[in-house]
Amino acid sequence: MKKIEIKTQITIFGSTEELPTIVNDLMNRAIEAKQNAYAPYSKFKVGAAMLLEDGTIITGNNQENAAYPSGICAERVAVWKVSSEFPNKKILKLAISASSSSQILTKPVAPCGACRQTLSEYEIKQKDNIEVYFMGEEGEIIKTESVLDLLPIAFNNTFL
Ligand code: THU
Numbered sequence: 198m199k200k201i202e203i204k205t206q207i208t209i210f211g212s213t214e215e216l217p218t219i220v221n222d223l224m225n226r227a228i229e230a231k232q233n234a235y236a237p238y239s240k241f242k243v244g245a246a247m248l249l250e251d252g253t254i255i256t257g258n259n260q261e262n263a264a265y266p267s268g269i270c271a272e273r274v275a276v277w278k279v280s281s282e283f284p285n286k287k288i289l290k291l292a293i294s295a296s297s298s299s300q301i302l303t304k305p306v307a308p309c310g311a312c313r314q315t316l317s318e319y320e321i322k323q324k325d326n327i328e329v330y331f332m333g334e335e336g337e338i339i340k341t342e343s344v345l346d347l348l349p350i351a352f353n354n355t356f357l
Contacts, residue, residue: 209339212337227292235260238265243295248290272308279319293332294331294333301335
């Protein structure tokens with residue numbers, strides 16, 4: 198028997214003003230993308246923006262459905278847009294912002310488990326890490342260097 202400690206390192210920025218300009222611009226695109234979220238049921242809007250290696254920015258937002266499980270998160274809309282339109286372009290950075298109609302979200306809103314799994318597929322495929330930055334509506338931003346920092350001991354294609 199052995200015990201192993203798994204550590205994840207995060208960087209916390211106090212506000213968007215502390216972000217490097219390129220990330221601040223990307224976060225602004227995520228914030229903008231929230232406006233087109235279709236979230237009539239949860240009233241919880243999420244925007245995601247991905248910076249590709251050639252400078253292209255692709256955005257996504259959550260799209261809900263009256264049959265609740267048929268809806269989809271912002272991060273998966275964004276990554277599937279990238280993979281379907283630019284399958285060979287690497288994703289360098291992902292910025293995420295969320296807003297709720299019931300409270301001002303002042304803490305970073307982390308991507309859900311299903312999105313972490315989906316994003317990890319493309320991070321592994323491109324053989325390069327994707328930096329992830331996430332926030333609520335205002336306040337601190339958390340950065341991880343990689344999707345896999347958010348999903349240790351992940352399921353992946355080596356098991357298949
Ligand atoms: N949502 C996202 O878009 N991304 C996440 O990582 C967490 C949750 C969406 C799904 C649903 O439309 C709403 O937020 C409430 O869960």
